[in-house]
Amino acid sequence: MRRSPEGIEAYLTELLPHALVATPNLREAAVLAGVALEALTDTGAMAEVAEQIRRGGATYVVVKGGHLSEAAHDVVAGPDGITVLEGHRVRTGNDHGTGCSLSAAIAANLALGLGVLEAIEAAKAFVARALAGGAGWTLGAGHGPVDHFGWS
Numbered sequence: 001m002r003r004s005p006e007g008i009e010a011y012l013t014e015l016l017p018h019a020l021v022a023t024p025n026l027r028e029a030a031v032l033a034g035v036a037l038e039a040l041t042d043t044g045a046m047a048e049v050a051e052q053i054r055r056g057g058a059t060y061v062v063v064k065g066g067h068l069s070e071a072a073h074d075v076v077a078g079p080d081g082i083t084v085l086e087g088h089r090v091r092t093g094n095d096h097g098t099g100c101s102l103s104a105a106i107a108a109n110l111a112l113g114l115g116v117l118e119a120i121e122a123a124k125a126f127v128a129r130a131l132a133g134g135a136g137w138t139l140g141a142g143h144g145p146v147d148h149f150g151w152s
Contacts (some may be wrong), residue, residue: 003031017057021116023103029053029063043073043084050077060116062106064099072128076120083117085124092135094144101146102127 008031016022016032026046030037033049040046043065050063054077066072072087105126109119133147 006093008032013055016053019058020110021060021062021103021106021120022053022058023062023064023106024032024053025064025066025099026052030070037140043075046073046075047082047084050075051082052080054073060120062102062120066095074120074124076117078117085121087124087128090128090135092131093142094134094137094139094146095131095142096145098127098131098146101130101148 010109011032026040027037029046029049030040031033033052034072034121035049036048040049040063048067050061053063054137056062059077060078063075063077065074066089067120070089072089074085075081076085093105103147105123107120114122127146129150130146130148133150133152137144137147138152139145
């Protein structure tokens, strides 16, 4: 992965200060915080990085831990502190678009009038259901989609 120092700086100074909710995965959070990915091995380390990124201007930062281990814990840093959203990892190759699905679901939940933390929790539950629903699908090659519509 090519990392442009100018691009990272633009994220930190031009984009994140305007964000209500930022949703970096572990790799993205490590880059934004300037730490090694290998340092993000537990929710404590994820919380430190989430808070560091949040201090840069985003109101809430959700560091997604779906690739961390057998667990799929996410860490939310917000104005009221740290919240760990626990989850179980769904073993599947059908995980294409989970980050985009999470952020879109957060935005939709906010538009429906949910509070920010409630919107994030509901979005995490939606993505977990979508992952579980599409886990057994065999569609072409590569990473397949999640079951957004609950067909399974």
